[in-house]
Structure formats: structure tokens, C-alpha cells
Amino acid sequence: MKIIFNNGNPYKTVVTLLLLLILILILYSFYNFFNFNNHKDEVNNKIKPQDFHKNRITVIVTTPILYLLARTIAENSTIIDVQPLLTAQDIHEHTLTLKDYSLIENADLVLFEDEELEGYIKDIKKATNNHSKFIELSTFFPINDTIRKSEFNEIEDPHRWMSPKNVKLYLKALKDVFSNHVSLESNLYEINYNRAIKKIDALHNDLQSSNINCSNKLIITSHKFLTHYCQSYKCSAESLLDIHSHESEMTPLRYKKLLELIKSQKINKILVDRSDQSSIVDNFIKENSLIKAELETFHSWDSVINLCNYSHSNQPISWLDCYVNTMYLNAKTISEAMGC
Ligand SMILES: [Zn+2]
Numbered sequence: 001m002k003i004i005f006n007n008g009n010p011y012k013t014v015v016t017l018l019l020l021l022i023l024i025l026i027l028y029s030f031y032n033f034f035n036f037n038n039h040k041d042e043v044n045n046k047i048k049p050q051d052f053h054k055n056r057i058t059v060i061v062t063t064p065i066l067y068l069l070a071r072t073i074a075e076n077s078t079i080i081d082v083q084p085l086l087t088a089q090d091i092h093e094h095t096l097t098l099k100d101y102s103l104i105e106n107a108d109l110v111l112f113e114d115e116e117l118e119g120y121i122k123d124i125k126k127a128t129n130n131h132s133k134f135i136e137l138s139t140f141f142p143i144n145d146t147i148r149k150s151e152f153n154e155i156e157d158p159h160r161w162m163s164p165k166n167v168k169l170y171l172k173a174l175k176d177v178f179s180n181h182v183s184l185e186s187n188l189y190e191i192n193y194n195r196a197i198k199k200i201d202a203l204h205n206d207l208q209s210s211n212i213n214c215s216n217k218l219i220i221t222s223h224k225f226l227t228h229y230c231q232s233y234k235c236s237a238e239s240l241l242d243i244h245s246h247e248s249e250m251t252p253l254r255y256k257k258l259l260e261l262i263k264s265q266k267i268n269k270i271l272v273d274r275s276d277q278s279s280i281v282d283n284f285i286k287e288n289s290l291i292k293a294e295l296e297t298f299h300s301w302d303s304v305i306n307l308c309n310y311s312h313s314n315q316p317i318s319w320l321d322c323y324v325n326t327m328y329l330n331a332k333t334i335s336e337a338m339g340c
Helices: 002-008 010-044 064-073 098-106 119-126 164-181 183-210 227-233 252-264 279-287 301-308 319-338
Strands: 057-061 080-084 109-112 134-136 218-223 236-241 269-273 291-295
Touching (some): 057 098, 064 109, 064 319, 119 134, 164 183, 164 227, 183 319, 236 252, 269 319, 301 319
Parallel strands (some): 057 080, 057 109, 218 236, 218 269, 269 291
């Protein structure tokens, strides 16, 4: 202190302070120069600006199937962190908790199926300026594939993932989205994608040959989740309920038509989603002396967790095998229900 204030001489004090300031500025420039050079190396490695500030990109997914497929593409990633939303509920329920809100708010990307079905996304988008982080997977599908009204005039079936052909489109969309956001790892996503496509192609070929004798047979399901499966494997599906149209009551006309179909096609099994809890379906099955067969349609987090034998925090052997193995079991249940 004595040196800086120089025994009370104001001129010498000012000169000393100026010299100190110049020294600090020189040191600061050196620091910036070396830091800039480090960043330049990273830019050469194609890291996007956001990656300087965050090591991890948080990706929120709204459904169990998106979780499985996103983890498939991001397997072994050191940057992408996939996290599930609404884990306490079946995917037909959309009551966001405070934790869900903050997960969406803090996420770098939010992957969801369909804005019409998942209305809460619309509300959250309205309340935020960053619309670009919301990615609607249904927009990656051809329109004709998604809109198909049945004779009961229901809305389209959103369970696209029940057809392995559509799973290939999901995987492609996820690979492209991740590569656009984290170009540093695009090679990894490409490798994971190619490996996954091979498995899905093998599954599709197997299902096609095992369904060869089932052509155009009718299946009755609890709610409408087999339209896409049947488009791929030439069956035809009708449902008792249509949860996704918000009209889940069974009208007398519908009841009568379904009974006629069941009698004329000699149907004795109704395929029910494992997580479906409907007294209307149960009563219909009982009243008409039918048999209930359970399918896994990737609706609830619980059933997917049990099925894949993993917890959200643990890395399983293969996320895709969980889907593939389940679809083999489903195909067996479906052909048994059709009697072929
Ligand atoms: Zn459903």
C-alpha cells in the first residue's frame, strides 16, 4: 500500500495505478489469445457454439417408444442425454407435474409424437420463445400413412411404432435430428442407425413370412393400436374403443356392428393392450364369451421397464432388442388370435 500511494504523492500514485492497469490488460489479452486458440481447435472439430457452454445436450422424450429409439441412436454418446417425461402415467394421460414443466423448460430438445394428441406441448410452446427445440416426430411421416379413418369414423391411429417399417422412419428422423444438433457425433449416430436398421429389416422379413397365411383376417383390439401393423402385414383391425378420439364410449350401433363382425368372422379372441384398464372392454369380453389376449404396445413406462429389464439410470444391453423381442412376441399373439 505504501508503494502504491507513494507517501501521499498524488502524481506518482496515478502513474503507478496506470502501470498496474496496463499490466492487467496485457495479462488478460494473453489469456484470451490462448483460450481462442483452444476454441479454434474445437471449431475445426465441428463443435457447435452451444457445445462450448454445455458438455451435455438434454433431450426430453414424451413416450416410452421414443425413449427406446432415441437411446438406440444415442447409444455410447458422450454428449446426448435422453430423459423421459410423464413417467408416472400411461401415455394417454397428459397431466404435467412441476418436475415435467422444468424438464421441458431446461431441455435442449423436446421430442414428441404429435401436437394434436399431446396438447400440453402446444400450451408450453405458447409460453416460450424457443420453438425450435420442439420436434414433432409425426411430421417425418408421409401424410397418407397417418390419416386413415375406419368405418366408425375415428381419428387416425397414432401407434405408428407397431409397424417395424415405421420404426425405420423414426430411427432416420432421430438420426437426422441428433446429427443436426451435435454434428461432432454424427458418425456415431450413423453407425448406431445402420446397426438398428439391419435388426429392424430382419424383424420385418420374419413377421412378413410368419403372417403370410393370415392375409386380410380381422383382428379386434381393445383400442385402436394395430392399424399400422395391419397395413404392413395385410390384416384388418377394428377396435372396441377409440381412446384417442376422446369418445371412448361404446355406442349401441358400434356394439351391434362389432358383434356382427365377431360372428361372421368367427372371432373368439380380443387383443388388449397390457396397460388398458377398461370395464367396457372387460364387460364386452365377458358378455360375449370371448377370450382376452394381451399385447405389449409400449404405452406405459412401467411395462416397458419390466419388459426391457432396465431402470432409467442403467444402460441396458440393447435398447432396440427390447422393441424387437417384444414385437416377435406380439406377432405370435396376433397370429394365434387370428387362428393362423
Ligand atoms: Zn393408445
